[in-house]
Amino acid sequence: MNDAHRFAPLARGLSRGFARRLAHALFALLAACIFPSPGIAAQGDGVRLHDIAWPRSFGYRIGDTLPIQITLEIDDGWIPDRDGLPEVGQGDRQFELRRLDVADASHRCAQCRTYTLEWQLMKSVRAPQTLQLAPTTLRFRKDNQVQAIAVPAFAINAAPLLNWQARTDWINSVHPGYRAQDFDVSAPLLRTAGWTLTAVTLLLAGLWAGGRLGGQGARPFARAWREVRALRLAHGRQGDGDALALAFRALHRGCNETVGRTVFAVGLPDFLRDAPEFDDLADDLAAAFAASRSVFYGLPPSARFARFDDLYTLLGALRDRERLHARHTPTAANAPAPTTAAGH
Amino acid sequence: MHPEPVDLSAWRTRALDFERQLNDVLVGMPRTVRLMTVAVFARGHVLLEGDVGVGKTTLLKAVARGIGGAYQRIEGTVDLMPGDLVYHTYVGDDGRPRVEPGPLIAQGSELSVFFFNEINRARPQVHALLLRLMAERTVSAFNREYRLPWMQVFADRNRVEREETFELPSAARDRFLMEISVETPDARDQLRGLMFDTRFHDADALIEKVTPATLDHTRLNDVATAIQDTxxxxxxxxxxxxxxxxxxxxxxxxxxxxxxxxxxxxxxxxxxxxxxxxxxxxxxxxxxxxxxxxxxxxxxxxxxxxxxxxxxxxxxxxxxxxxxxxxxxxxxxxxxxxxx
Incomplete structure (x- = not known):
């Protein structure tokens, strides 16, 4: 094969590509003559990019704004083209234009103006991420001439919102890109634990004093004894008439609650039948009830139980028997298991 | 008001004696007798409740004898009218019609016990008359007003049969001091006595053992007032x-x-x-x-x-x-x- 044959396809390809380009150029020239179009600004007359002041490229979270200040040197007669500037509200899923300001920047150069595009970050990220602010074009016109200024893309680092760090100024304590430190809550925890312990202790003490703890709720005479003891401390061993009446009421309440019904003097035998643990105190109880009737109903005064001490002693004895009975009464928890007869 | 002052201690002795005599007549009914005694001295009217043959009439006759004064009884029937309590009419031997006082006023103010048997068989008109009688202890008849100052009404209700009965209105029931139940005793020896002891077979003879006028019925109102005051x-x-x-x-x-x-x-x-x-x-x-x-x-x-x-x-x-x-x-x- 000779060289002519070897380069023939290449020569054919080149000649075809050259012919096509030439045809395009001619067609374009013809079209430009028939349909006049906006021209390209001549060199040295138009809009020139002076500089761009970028915001920081890190530490953004949702809602933050990115002001981009574009300073342009604009010759006379050049104005922003219709739709040549982005509109407020325009944007993509990540950024949205919040503000577009134009300010004179003659301190920079004689014909300088600053266009401030304030974008807002609309995307919340789950983890630190780099987001791309798309390039923007600012287009200017003078008569039929158009000139576009390209604002390049800009990348920022966005971070998720973090837990607030301070109770008092929680809004400002939310920082992006910042790993929250745990509060040192040991002191308030200790303080709270101390107060809780104190409150629980007081509550338990109150319950105990009121006879509602440790099974005392089921021991009415223990409660009655406490009431009379308190009265005795407050009023002395003799006590006045009102205090003695209160003490007798405590005794009656103890009897009533023990058997679940009102116990009157004539009902004492029934009371002792239902609560045989007090059998040995039958005489004392009868005397106390008789004394109670003299206090409450105006019957002749009784020789016994005219003082606190007698009633206090009786209630102490009743309390002791009640406690003893409670210890020896099988409850559901400690009752012996029922025995079954083994038939052989 | 009786001019003599009331000696409550002596009257209590008489009351307990009266109670004892009633207990001799009515075996095994101490509570009923006590309540009757209370009613007598509280001067209240009494509804009696109990089956037939348990001794209600005997009790009332004994009470009337012990209190003194007159005793009258009337049976409640569906055709009983208020006038039947006040008067009755008949044709005399001479063929002329006669009008005589009825059970309420026949003894005048001496009436101390008025027993209305089966009161719920009587019509509401009769209940109305009874209401006034119990509240005011007066009754109008023959163009005058009869005062019955010592009268106590004892009434019995038939609770078994319901036909042709008229339940007492609540207002009438409220006039009664008490409703006392007269029950047969439960104790076996008492039941045996009631069956075989012949002295219980003749109620009239039994009642005659009660000393007449153990309590002076004319003094009972004064005694009652004294008790309430004391x-x-x-x-x-x-x-x-x-x-x-x-x-x-x-x-x-x-x-x-x-x-x-x-x-x-x-x-x-x-x-x-x-x-x-x-x-x-x-x-x-x-x-x-x-x-x-x-x-x-x-x-x-x-x-x-x-x-x-x-x-x-x-x-x-x-x-x-x-x-x-x-x-x-x-x-x-x-x-x-x-x-x-």
């Missing part, structure tokens, strides 16, 4: 009585419960103020008979059921079963309401 209550007991009363009206609020009963719906209306006044009146007599001049809760208890139960208006659903519910309800009220 026996005193106390503030604690007053409060207890009020609690008992309110518990009959609003039982749920006072923790009164009955099994299988919606207690909120149980009571239509509780005891009336007159009822509780009568309760305390009877309780004072009870205290006096017990030898006290101060009221204690047991005095209220002993007469509470008889003085209050018949005044309670139960809801219709429970009214038909009153005997089933009334006593447990009253017992529960006494159980729940506490007093020192």
């Amino acid at each position: 026996v005193q209550s106390s503030e604690v007991l007053d409060n207890y009585g009020v609690d008992l009363w309110l518990a009959t009206r609003r039982p749920a609020q006072y923790g009164v419960r009955l099994s299988d009963v919606d207690i909120e719906e149980f009571i239509q209306s509780g005891a009336s103020p007159r009822g509780v006044a009568m309760l305390v009146r009877a309780a004072r007599v009870h205290a006096w008979l017990e030898g006290r001049d101060r009221l204690v809760p047991e005095d209220l208890h002993d007469v509470f059921f008889e003085a209050i139960a018949h005044r309670l208006c139960l809801s219709p659903v429970y009214e038909n079963q009153r005997p089933l519910y009334a006593r447990p309800f009253v017992a529960e009220v006494l159980r729940q309401i506490a007093s020192p």
